[in-house]
Amino acid sequence: MGKGAKQPSGPEPDRGSLVTPSAEFPPLDPEERTALGRIGERWRVPRRPDELPVDPALGRNRPGPAPSRFGRLTPIDMFTVEEPGELCATGPAHEPGSRTGRALTRLRRTLFGPPLSSSAVIYERMRKLVALPILSSDLLSSVAYGPEAMLAVLVLAGTSALGLSLPLAAVLVVLMVAVGVSYRQTIPAYPHGAGSYIVARDNLGTTAGLAAAAGLMLDYVLTVSVSIAAGVSAITSALPRLAPATVLLGVLVIAVLLAGNLRGVRTAGNIFVLPTYAFVAAVLALLLVGYARAAGRGFAPVPPPAVPATEGLGLLLVLRAFSSGAVSMTGIEAVSNAIPAFRPTEWRNARTTLGWMVGMLVLLFAGLIVLIHLNGLVPRADQTILSQLGRVTFPTGPWYAVLQATTALILLLAANTAFNDFPRLLFFMARNGHAPRRFLHLGDRLSFNNGLVALALAAALIFVAFGGHTQSLIPLYAVGVFLAFTLSQAGMVVHWRRHRDRGWRRRLAINAVGATLSGLVLVIAAVGKFAEGAWVVVIAVPLLVLLANRIHHHYATLHHALALHPPPTPGPASGGAPPAPGGSAEGEELPQEVRHLVVVPVARLNRASLRALAYAASLGQPTLAVHIAPEDAEADRFREQWQAWGDHLRLETIVSPYRAVIGPLAHYLEALHTTRPELTLTVIVPEVVLRRRWHRLLHSRAEHRLRGALRALPGVVVTSVPVHLAE
Known part of the structure; x- marks a missing residue:
């Protein structure tokens, strides 16, 4: 090698210094990898992770058919098997499902061209x-x-x-x-x-x-x-x-x-x-x-x-x-x-x-x-x-x-x-x-x-x-x-x-x-x-x-809050038993240490609320239904309907004489969390999925306002059970 071909001086940067799509997903540092292994050793789950009611590989043993130019692919055809345990999303999988979204995608591709695969970054050089x-x-x-x-x-x-x-x-x-x-x-x-x-x-x-x-x-x-x-x-x-x-x-x-x-x-x-x-x-x-x-x-x-x-x-x-x-x-x-x-x-x-x-x-x-x-x-x-x-x-x-x-x-x-x-x-x-x-x-x-x-x-x-x-x-x-x-x-x-x-x-x-x-x-x-x-x-x-x-x-504060820290090793005084729930910084990352209370806000008894109640009961966790009433008479009427349904779950009725719904419910959930901070409150909200955007003007969208009110409260998980309208 001649003098003009001398290698760059200084330490050679690693692959992470290159500009690739993987830069959005930095790897774990050695300490976090060690902590991850120690946390994994303490995991106890009721069933094996591979015992699933559906084949995650979608029953595909070989790459699927190429996308058709004139026909729409089924959802399964939008994925191909690259290697065991890994699917690859094809081009059509990235297209939005709505008509407006597809129109905007076609316009964007007309102006800027079709999307490029991540592997093409090596060819986008000058x-x-x-x-x-x-x-x-x-x-x-x-x-x-x-x-x-x-x-x-x-x-x-x-x-x-x-x-x-x-x-x-x-x-x-x-x-x-x-x-x-x-x-x-x-x-x-x-x-x-x-x-x-x-x-x-x-x-x-x-x-x-x-x-x-x-x-x-x-x-x-x-x-x-x-x-x-x-x-x-x-x-x-x-x-x-x-x-x-x-x-x-x-x-x-x-x-x-x-x-x-x-x-x-x-x-x-x-x-x-x-x-x-x-x-x-x-x-x-x-x-x-x-x-x-x-x-x-x-x-x-x-x-x-x-x-x-x-x-x-x-x-x-x-x-x-x-x-x-x-x-x-x-x-x-x-x-x-x-x-x-x-x-x-x-x-x-x-x-x-x-x-x-x-x-x-x-x-x-x-x-x-x-x-x-x-x-x-x-x-x-x-x-x-x-x-x-x-x-x-x-x-x-x-x-x-x-x-x-x-x-x-x-x-x-x-x-x-x-x-x-x-x-x-x-x-x-x-x-x-x-x-x-x-x-x-x-x-x-x-x-x-x-x-x-x-x-x-x-x-x-x-x-x-x-x-x-x-x-x-x-x-x-x-x-x-x-x-x-x-x-x-x-x-x-x-x-x-x-x-x-x-x-x-x-x-x-x-x-x-x-x-x-x-x-x-x-x-x-x-x-x-x-x-x-x-x-x-x-x-x-x-x-x-x-x-x-x-x-x-x-970002440093965020990283410190989300970084993995090894749980404390059980000492001889405890007989090798795991620490009590909530006793370690990583307690919530161990499934056996998570204690649940499922809360279902119910405004009225209809298909949406009954579906949410059924979903909550199917989880096999302690479940509480909460109803917010504007006056005592309405609270009495709702309790009668609840008894007619069969009183299958515990019901708590809250009278809100100032007719507010989100505020009293959010403060009630906060009070529950304060009483037992080691509990994870899972709030299951029934949600009607509207097919047309202008229909949103006809509904209060209370589930979105409740999600916003509870976002700042630690230990609370908000999920929704959707009910889709036919038209």
Whole structure:
């Protein structure tokens, strides 16, 4: 194995670090497995578990018939036997039973495609030529507004200040290369996901990791908003009549991007390949023709138009311009976040893709800055600077229209980088308990649907709030992304110091340079643009960290409450007898230690209530019927009916003179539980199942209100005995 094929340094992550549908179901830790075995040893059940009145394998000894295209399958045909004790649900088993549900399913599959099997996750990967446009669209498209953002600040000091764009661009190129090289060596160190959140969390602690995650989350949301705003601006520059519809166009594009990404990684990749490559080709053609024209006049710069100064040229203004130009680097971390989405060998393909991206970014950014300077262009309110450059370079022919079309398209689609990485970041945070667990779920097309929808809603809200103005959004942009850059690179410095592999000093130095430069830009952006809107990010990051910690606290409390703990071993003083009911933390997990009282609320004696009473009596447990009466006369009448039925079960009648039903019943059950807290109260409620939804308006739905009232009461189980209407 050659030097270039060196294996990733550091410990190899286990299978659990991969993004698979199984992430929603984490395995038990060794202590819980031990506790599970000890609890199982104490189980005593009245019959063997395999003595069932029905064959759980549905009588199938071989896979069932394939689903018919024109005929409906029986319920048994919706399952196949894969191996003993395991059934596999076929495609039709996932379809809802109602007519409305089936119609919505057909609509969803028309828009987003048929569902993919969990095993297809290994094929939903990207090759380098597809990953490059998907992950670089944000980075490369930023050259359409990054140079203009820098010049828009410099021009505030007048025309003479525009000459500073060249040295500032040179410093930015150095920063791009330093950060790019830093992330290139981060990728093999974290081959299953080298996002800033993971790197900072592993090396700098949980708080630093959450701060990096908060910065990235804000960056991704703003990426969508800024990219769409810049894309719509490119459209309105060429077609000014569409300017009043800026907000509507932007929201529609966000909806289209959401729909495209809900169709899956590979489908989304096929959508974004051509626009990205077309934009790169159009800008390269612009540079070639532009420099050829400049060579014809000896590379003599065209004097820019005179612009009066509105601010003095000082250090603060120069730093603001520098931080504005640094937004051209947003998206450089996208590859490191999406390593699991590459085809094997994942880290090697990701590192190669990142190298291509950084090289193209430097070429396009530096080339455009110099060409803008040679043509003497200044920012204008009614037209983007790239549009001006296109008009100067392509005064005739269709090439200007091609440039604007490809620019608008990639700017609109550049938000796809955020759609690819934002849900994945939430996945890693949810796996560690710092984000809602719903973000672990993979949808029908093996995409993180919940994360995609959350991103689309947040981006649309910000886009509408700022009216789709790019310059209003950019001040919010740089702080979050450079916070993530800084923490990620600082984390890698700690990583190399810990592992000390061969060449670790050189790698440490590279990451230290990246961390230092990123930290300087972070401070410049936070201070220089604080009053322009950066204060929002400065406040939002700690709030997001606090929210993530509160979420983690909730999940930690939940885990502690639900975790398995070994029951105490019977001591010699007890003669080896099991502890008394309720004497151990796991008493309710042992069937022989559960003591029942079945309670059946009965409003009137009819088929529904008699069926519930019969079901309760069949359980063979102590059973109590309860009737709530509004007055004594009705209570007497009900007791007479009960005697006529035969008085088979104990009846307790409660008079409620204020005519409330749910409150008195819930408090009565709570009183029973308080009297004997070791009892498990099973409340069996008769429930009429309505076939039409509008029929619900005709019924009180008391069983649902009772379930809600008893949900907070420990030791109470509420179940229902349904009675289905014929029509």
